[in-house]
Amino acid sequence: MQKKVIDFKTLFFLFIILFIMIFLDRQGYMQSAKGALFSFFSPIQSRLYSSSSGVVNFFKTLEDIGDFKEENEKLQAENIRLTFELSKLQEVDRENELLNKQLKFKEDLCGEDDCLTFKEGSVISRSPDSYEKSVVINLGSADGVEKNSAVTIAGGVMIGKVSEVFEDYSKVILLTSPQSSVNCLSQTTRANGLVKGQYGTGVELEMIDQSEELIKGDLIITSGFEEGIPGGLILGRIAEIEESPNVVFKSAEIELFSDFSRLEEIFLVTKNE
């Protein structure tokens, strides 16, 4: 075994470069360099990702055979579609003519001053580690993407929001990431809170005032209070309510509607003034 001890001069030099790079990144000067690297790697990643989706689906289907999961998923997808329809109808009752104009997915949603458009894109890679959960999509500032825009899958189910935008690509932090936080409402009781990702695959609705009511099974939708995220996008339903008289806020476990292991086609919500 070679006995060469680490080269401290180079190590010191690399740490200096690293701190300079962190500083430049904080100031926003690294965007073009990052964009260039994205452009270099993304075409290969994009192809590999779509090819590997086939492999992944193959293995998942094998898993599904045993317990009729495939059929169950079809029913779940149908359920999500119907839930979304129901969600829309309930919002129409509660809200205003904005949601009257909401017809079906991929159609423009128009309010008094602007329209929301669902732009189709696809996932080209996933984050390289399991602590933070993010994906890279093939839509960027050239497609009108802005930071904090909502990202959904078919059916209007929100999966995350844009964290960083490059010319042709964007990074999306998924709802399951510990970095993610989205302002949401419980649809029936209108209890307002934050849906936050956890370290595992779970997601929790937090910061619910003790005076607010939560109902198990109630739909969780975006509140529309956050810039870039329209109200009414569905995330999931309340699976378990956690309350105690000793804590200031209530919380609830959320069962998400989207399958984060099979993200391929996504829709980005953009505004057309």
Place this chain on the structure above:
Amino acid sequence: MNNEVNYYKLVIILLAAFFLQTTLFGQLLGFFSPNLILMILVAGAFLSCDSDFLIVAFLSGVVLDIFSSSGFGIFPFCFLMTLLFVCFLKAKFIKERNFAKIIIFAALAAIFCNLLYFFIFYFVFSAEIGPDYGFLLQRTAWDLILSAIFVHPFIRMISK
């Protein structure tokens, strides 16, 4: 086993690992997706701790950072610190080729890198949700097992 790194092989294997890690493994294995790049770098550190190797490790971290949302600088920092740890262990305790020691030190390096990454990530990004030690434990145990299995084959693959 030759004790020098073949840099052509190393770069090709790192690139392949990067593409696998960000596409197939991420989709297929999710939480259980291995950090292949870390394992390859740890394997390399048992062969060489010279400046060329440190630069390769640094650049690997930079590329991973660009494709993750953890904030710029975490991966290169963790990789350099882990290599420093491995090189220190190697200089102190490995006087000759020893399969068992390499496996043990690779596992220790995986634990070291995981702890470092986890706490930086926690303090910088998610202090408000609190550290999930159960998750850390599972992840560390998994990386420990994978490192013990894969580090020796990786050493063979990247040595001259």
